[in-house]
Amino acid sequence: xxxxxxxxxxxxxxxxxxxxxxxxxxxxxxxxxxxxxxxxxxxxxxxxxxxxxxxxxxxxxxxxxxxxxxxxxxxxxxxxxxxxxxxxxxxxxxxxxxxxxxxxxxxxxxxxxxxxxxxxxxxxxxxxxxxxxxxxxxxxxx
Amino acid sequence: xxxxxxxxxxxxxxxxxxxxxxxxxxxxxxxxxxxxxxxxxxxxxxxxxxxxxxxxxxxxxxxxxxxxxxxxxxxxxxxxxxxxxxxxxxxxxxxxxxxxxxxxxxxxxxxxxxxxxxxxx
Numbered sequence: 001x002x003x004x005x006x007x008x009x010x011x012x013x014x015x016x017x018x019x020x021x022x023x024x025x026x027x028x029x030x031x032x033x034x035x036x037x038x039x040x041x042x043x044x045x046x047x048x049x050x051x052x053x054x055x056x057x058x059x060x061x062x063x064x065x066x067x068x069x070x071x072x073x074x075x076x077x078x079x080x081x082x083x084x085x086x087x088x089x090x091x092x093x094x095x096x097x098x099x100x101x102x103x104x105x106x107x108x109x110x111x112x113x114x115x116x117x118x119x120x121x122x123x124x125x126x127x128x129x130x131x132x133x134x135x136x137x138x139x140x141x142x
Numbered sequence: 143x144x145x146x147x148x149x150x151x152x153x154x155x156x157x158x159x160x161x162x163x164x165x166x167x168x169x170x171x172x173x174x175x176x177x178x179x180x181x182x183x184x185x186x187x188x189x190x191x192x193x194x195x196x197x198x199x200x201x202x203x204x205x206x207x208x209x210x211x212x213x214x215x216x217x218x219x220x221x222x223x224x225x226x227x228x229x230x231x232x233x234x235x236x237x238x239x240x241x242x243x244x245x246x247x248x249x250x251x252x253x254x255x256x257x258x259x260x261x262x263x
Contacts, residue, residue, distance in 0.1 A: 091211035133238035133254035
């Protein structure tokens with residue numbers, strides 16, 4: 001599998017979110033951009049084979065493939081996604097806490113912006129653990 | 143008292159519904175936001191918001207503090223929140239709180255969680 005840290009992207013990922021930088025921050029930026037592209041196969045490249053992915057109250061996924069499978073409903077329900085990063089803390093080695101406002105665009109054109117906070121834990125250059133704390137329900141409401 | 147110790151104390155106050163004790167640790171212009179609800183600013187608005195929040199659905203609340211992080215003026219607490227429902231059941235939900243400090247007082251408490259299962263119960 002391609003090493004996510006060295007993975008080459010055609011867009012200027014380090015220029016987005018210019019307030020935030022660093023080796024691990026750049027990996028997170030790339031992961032968010034894969035998410036914003038709604039490209040689940042690129043997104044799951046960032047995860048360790050044995051990982052923990054928890055989105056809100058949904059049951060956690062433990063492998064990249066489970067992340068892909070569990071993300072399908074979400075991908076089917078929106079056509080656009082943007083992370084506005086407000087704060088990043090790195091209180092411990094290999095641990096990042098990212099406060100955001102996430103904007104979703106539904107297929108019907110509805111735009112919702114919701115508060116979100118992630119705890120991201122690394123193992124080397126791979127994401128070992130991602131916990132997403134937010135209430136995504138407004139996206140699914142008519 | 144360290145900021146992390148203050149956060150532990152504040153969470154205890156939530157468990158005992160000690161709203162005034164909680165408010166005493168806030169700055170006058172403090173912001174409190176729960177989930178996707180609009181933020182409340184100032185002690186009066188925060189008192190109203192906390193007293194109004196899901197009191198019809200629950201008889202009690204307790205927190206399992208899974209982990210706290212502190213950096214600069216921020217304390218982040220990862221919790222499992224146990225809601226004791228009026229029907230006798232308990233619902234446990236994942237939650238993350240961000241506390242921002244101004245000196246020894248809390249200037250912001252932001253609660254990130256999906257509490258919708260409470261309303262479906």
